[in-house]
Amino acid sequence: MKSIRLLAPVLLGAMVSVAGCSSSSDEEEKAVMANMGAQQLYNRAKQSMEVGNFSAAAQTLGALDSRYPFGPLSHQVQLDLIYSYYKSGKSDETLATIDRFIRLNPNHSDVDYAYYMRGLTNMESDSNLFQDLMNIDRTDRDPSKSRQAFEDFRRLMQQYPDSKYAADARKRMLHIKDRLARYEIAIARFYMRRHAYVAAANRGRYVIEHFPESTQIQQALEIMVSSYEQLGLDDLRGNAMKTLKLNFPESDFIS
Template sequence: MKPIRLMMPLVVGVMISVTGCSSSDDSEERARLANMGSQQMYDHAKRSMSVGNFGQAATTLSELDSRYPFGPLSNQVQLDLIYSYYKSGKIDETLATIDRFIRLNPNHSDVDYAYYMRGLTNMESDANLFQEMMQIDRSDRDPTKAREAFEDFRRLILQYPDSKYAVDAKKRMMFIKQRLAKYEIAIARFYMRREAYVAAANRGRYVLENYSNTDQVQEALEIMVSSYDLLGLTELKENAMKTLKLNFPDSDFIG
């Protein structure tokens, strides 16, 4: 455990250092932009994006958007700003810019891209940096952002079925379903430990009804069998066991 304790202050220290540098870089960048026209600023931002300097690009595009909110480049500036914020890890700014773009441009040809980026951003927000670094499984963490991402992708597919982003959105929805199903199972296990067997069985049934195409179904059925058994609900237990035998004949719960 010692290396983990040492890692946390180091990571936080690095983040603080990067934040300080970012603030200084923003000020310097805004000073350079003071005498630029709109096209110069946009070309400058595109050069920053092309070399992967999305933080600088976001600063330039944000300044351009503020100075020329109704200029001929305004829509493209906002779209590039969405991407630059996203690549910079600025979740709140990304979502705010996306929502503004959708609100002001509901019929724009690239509004499907905005919904797609909203889904990606909410997925990113659902992820946890420290959990990924330390390979800690926290399936029980709050799934609010995962649900929002799922809704973003669902809306994209329903409203723009021919969008070039639709195929990837469907794949991401399947990934999110797995995440949400794992959350339900994690909560069901918690209820089992607390001997709240009715609540545990209900969570298992919810997985069957809503996430039947995920790999959490077997455990959901096993939780239902165990819960109904402990509650003395023989008929419900037998029904759950029949479904388990039919779909997962190698389950340890059988026999």
């Protein structure tokens, strides 16, 4: 017990010392940056980006953007700031910087990049790294960010069809459609468990009508067949079964 009592002040002193050094280091950093010109700050930020230190790059670019908002480097600074925030995982800051860039520079040659990065940011906000690593299926989570990402990519495709980002945006839109279709199927299955067969059938039909190229069509048709059977709607069940047989003859629902 004595040794623990003796160590406690030592550890506390070390913690205070480290905190003091950190605070002192931050102040020194700010002082150094305060004496730098626009080009020096930008070069410093680019060096941070080149070595993958996007958090430091964002800090420098943010300071540069605040001090020289209308300088000759302002547009490029904002574009690099968007990317640095994105790579740092700061989605709110990324979206705010994107929206400001688009609002102030609607005719800029790189505005398509801003829309593309907006889509990427919203799309990534819908993912969960831990769940992905653990292979946890959470298709029932709120897809609002995916819907917003789809709208961002759609706007890019509509306004800038020849953009160099258009091809990748198109692929991502297909992925998002499949994500949204899987969400609808998850909700339909929830309704099935609650014996809300009308709601379940409507969700299945929604998938077929709005996401016909998704991987969830078979499941949507199977849900419709099962729901209509429970509701005693023989004609609708027959139509759904006919479509299921035609497109997915290997389905277990086909007797």
